[in-house]
Amino acid sequence: MMEVHAAKRRPARRGMFILPSLFTAGTIGAGFYAIMQSLQGSPVEPHHFDYAAIAIGLAIPFDGLDGRIARMTNTASDFGRELDSLADVITFGVAPSILAYSWGFRMLPPTMDPMLRHKLMQIGAVVCFLFLICGACRLARFNTSSDAKPKNPGRPDRKYFVGMPIPAAAGVIAASVHYFLGMPVFSAPVAIVWTLVIALVGFLMVSTWRFWSGKEITLTGRHPFQLLVLIGAAVSVILLFSQVLLFIIAFGYMFSGLLARAAYSWSLRHRRQIKPRDSVTGTSIGSV
Secondary structure, eight states, rough: OHHHHHHHHHHHHHHHHHHHHHHHHHHHHHHHHHHHHHHHSSSTTTTTHHHHHHHHHHHHHHHHHHHHHHHHTTTOOOOHHHHHOOOOHHHIIIIHHHHHHHHIITOTTTSSSHHHHHHHHHHHHHHHHOOOOOOHHHHHHHOOSSSOOOOSSSOOOOOOOOOOHHHHHHHHHHHHHTTTTTTTOOOOOHHHHHHHHHHHHHHHHOOEEEEEOOOOOOOOSSSSHHHHHHHHHHHHHHHTTHHHHHHHHHHHHHHHHHHHHHHHHHHHHHHHHHHHHHHHHHHHHHOO
């Protein structure tokens, strides 16, 4: 009788492995849709750029859910991890780099100085390519390092990412495009600022600075329903004011890594300045 029940349970068990892969497939689909929309965008139809940004933004929670579902259902596998990495390269590497170039450089007006326009497009193509390379390197480091430590360690009771995660980096690009509702860049100064933003995000991905991971937030605590209500309320507010709030969240997360690094450097310098004073004070007390 027990063997009959076990045989009945096995197919359901094997079927559970498909569930995380479905979320990963959704991530890949969002990335493909974002690429297609980025190629169709133009000053006359800027909504295509906005659709591409929204697709990348929607793929971020999908990317977080597939791993959590795999752990909750105990269906994590090497195949799932490899598929997830490939999905991240497509959706958070290729798609945002194409969107960043198409939106920020390809649509510069022909009335601009031809030499300046040509140079900006060339520099933009290189920077967007570097963003893609940095994202791929960030994923490779994450997959090969079992217990990486940030250069500026934080609180021991919290978990941190080493370097800015690639979904958050893609979120900065998507949030910027969505903030302007897809209306492409038309001036050289804005294109230069956009170049610096992309370069900064790429650098943060390959840096060894700490970024908050949020892994301590779980639904298995004492009050999971209250947490669900808070998450639902937050999502509702974000959907209502997505244009501004997503921009603030994306850049706030990016600058949190910069501020954490600056604060750690300041505290380290402060401790180094105090140590010589302590040693001098200790010597003078001992001599007395």
